[in-house]
Amino acid sequence: MTSSSLRLAVIIGSVREGRFGPVVANWFAEQARAHGGFEVEVIDLADYPLDHALPAVPLLMEPNPVRTDKAAELAARLAAADAFVVVTPDINRSYPSSLKTAIDWHLAEWDRKTVAFVGYSGKTGGLLAIEDLRSVFNELNAHTVREYVSFSRYFLLFDQSGALLDPAPFEQEAARMLDSLQWWATALTSARAVSA
Secondary structure (H helix, E strand, O other), X not given: OOHHHOEEEXXXXXXXXXXXXXXXXXXXXXXXXXXOOOEEEEEEHHHOOHHHHOOOOHXXXXXXXXXXXXXXXXXXXXXXXXXXXXXXXXXXXXOOHHHHHHHHOOOOOOOOOEEEEEEEEOOOOOHHXXXXXXXXXXXXXXXXXXXXXXXXXXXXXXXXXXXXXXXXHHHXXXXXXXXXXXXXXXXXXXXXXXXX
């Protein structure tokens, strides 16, 4: 497995109207493509309304739910990824329910893969959401990397076109995180191939 064949899924976790997630995710996807270690695709959970695409909400999960075409498409895209970057805001000191639903409806898709985070919010920069997500993904047997990117007071950091006003420190954070993500994704992808 060469690093250039690693597949990275950048997941937009918020589906709220007026959300800022796509701006952050598009910026990060550009950084990941420039890094050169991954084939990058963006998965927007707003394109997969799981509350309508699945037969029951996670609180009433069935053992083997019958998935609609859209839900099956999301599962296939997640399964094809070797690594994930979750883009999330803080909402009431945690992450969005849309993201929790997407995580809970998939198990094997996360197993023995690596996950990193890009957070954004007012004061905390998404760190409270990231902290919660680490424990959830660890429970799903995924490895979360230590490095992250955080945008505190994000609304002051980007211009109207979605470009950062002072990109250098965030580009450095992204590069460090991508290096770590690439190392772990390479190791875990190789290990999965041996144990398959």
